[in-house]
Amino acid sequence: MKNNLLSLIAVFSFFLAQNASAFVIENMAISQTEETIVFDGNPIGVWDYTVTGAGPEYEKGVLFIRKDKSDYVVEVNLGNGTLTGQDVQIEGSSVKFNIILEGTERVSVVLQVVGDAIVGKSYSNQGTYDIQGTRKIPRDN
Structure with a gap:
């Protein structure tokens, strides 16, 4: 038993x-x-960002991502001027675009939105640089 x-x-x-x-x-x-x-990963907004290792004129800036009718628009404010993104692609929380520096240098940027942070890399003939940023204007919850 x-x-x-x-x-x-x-x-x-x-x-x-x-x-x-x-x-x-x-x-x-x-x-x-x-x-x-x-997590919504919505990239539309205003982002303060830093590019690690870039020259001082490109190291910090503000990234504006918005939708104009059916197209997305990316503008990069560097303090001494604004660059408009080309070939902008936004899929979910992923952002890809190109900018032209100093009239000839093409820079490709690939970013991923994680909540109110944005991380990624830029690629050019000068090298690959890490990008980090935070949402400047918090989204409404």
């Missing part, structure tokens, strides 16, 4: 452990889903 009771407790414990793991995994999935719902 004692062995049967111990066997029953062991089997019950095994099933309880299996169900507890399923509960934890299920809750983790719900938590990840909730985070996905909260």
Whole structure:
């Protein structure tokens, strides 16, 4: 009788452990889903940004991303002037565009929006540089 009771407790414990793991995994999935719902990744807005390793005239600026009718517009304010993005592509939270520096230097920019932060890289003949930024004007919640 004692062995049967111990066997029953062991089997019950095994099933309880299996169900507890399923509960934890299920809750983790719900938590990840909730985070996905909260994160909208909308790139439209005004962004303060820094380009690590770039020359002082290009190191900091303000990025304006907006939609004009059916097209997206990107403007980069460098303090000494504004550059307009070309070949702008926005898909979800991803932003890609090109700018021309000093009339000849083509720079390709690839960014990813993560909440109220923006991260990515710029690519040119001068090298690859990391870009980080924050939303200057918080979005309305």
